[in-house]
Amino acid sequence: MVGHVQKMESRKLRFAVLGCGFWSRFQIAAWREIDGVELVAVYNRTIDKARKTAEEFNVPGYYNDINKLFENEKIDFVDIITDVDTHFQFVQMAFKRRIAVICQKPLTADLASARQLVSESNEANIPFFIHENFRWQAPIQRLKKAMDTNVVGKIFKARVSFCSAFPVFENQPALAISERFILMDIGTHILDVVRFLFGEAKTIFCLTKTVNSKICGEDVANALLEMHSGVHCYAEMSYASVLEKEVFPQTLVLIEGEHGSIELAADFNFKITTRERTTCETVTPRSYSWADPAYAVSHSSIVDINRNFRDALMSGVQAATSAADNLKTLQLVFAAYDSAASGEVIKLK
Ligand SMILES: NC(=O)c1ccc[n+]([C@@H]2O[C@H](COP(=O)([O-])OP(=O)(O)OC[C@H]3O[C@@H](n4cnc5c(N)ncnc54)[C@H](O)[C@@H]3O)[C@@H](O)[C@H]2O)c1
Structure with missing residues (x-):
């Protein structure tokens, strides 16, 4: 059990969103699909953005001063959707007031900052969860379910792939000036999917490259992991891949076991092959009116992860993507950078 918000059953959980940028509109819309939660205030450093978001989603409070928000609003948790370099500060501000954090x-x-925050949340027994939604995508959940039936026997190798030429910088211009790009942005997702499917890694070797000369960070990363289970996993990420079929934002996976293979192919075609046969199905993600149909797989996963957060906050059971769990994903991301910089295989502790 972890700390939880007191006696929640009879009332809605009140929360504030910090950051009213690109991603917040999907996250707020996704919260509105769920009972038992109430968005009472939004905060952004520019008041116009906060006001616009409040008006669009009918939120009573909007702020550009976070201290005023904390003084005026009675909230059970914050949902932080600002840039990464602000996370440490906002998490600590919430902890100081014993407010749960997503x-x-x-x-x-x-x-080091991530470790410090996780240890502070443990010591103070304050719920602390990370919005890491890829493992909540319907096709990834289907994959895990198939693996759990042992249909292909002992798994020995896998490929997890996120390769595209999608112009991600149009929606998220800050990514173009990040010194560390694809491993921090997509690597956090893909290496979390790797952990979700195959458990913890023993070693990682990673090569990175910058193909797009207009950006600061790496836009290609190829990582080879040896998992404690013995699985060899190749995780490939690229924003420089001009392919016949553009599949952004889909994650493609191929898993090989002693009796067959499981494949999550383009357009959510899901196949299980054994020596006897191949079975096929399409795992169509749920679509919502506010979601972009092209990104339904990503947007619908927000509803599912938010539901998990709500249930965790109400019951005191740990969320699937607790900060403590996510720290292991972040460790892998930084180990991948260390490997790319040193050219060495990195052993995970
Ligand atoms: N899970 C996903 O699939 C997914 C997708 C996109 C973005 N994200 C994450 O969401 C976060 C935000 O990304 P985004 O694309 O919405 O960025 P964005 O730049 O569009 O939005 C960030 C917002 O935070 C505000 N902000 C930044 N610093 C602030 C401060 N100190 N005080 C108040 N407001 C501040 C900015 O004004 C902006 O409105 C990032 O951590 C990013 O990695 C996740």
């Missing part, structure tokens, strides 16, 4: 990935820009 924070967007990546948790922090460095590992």
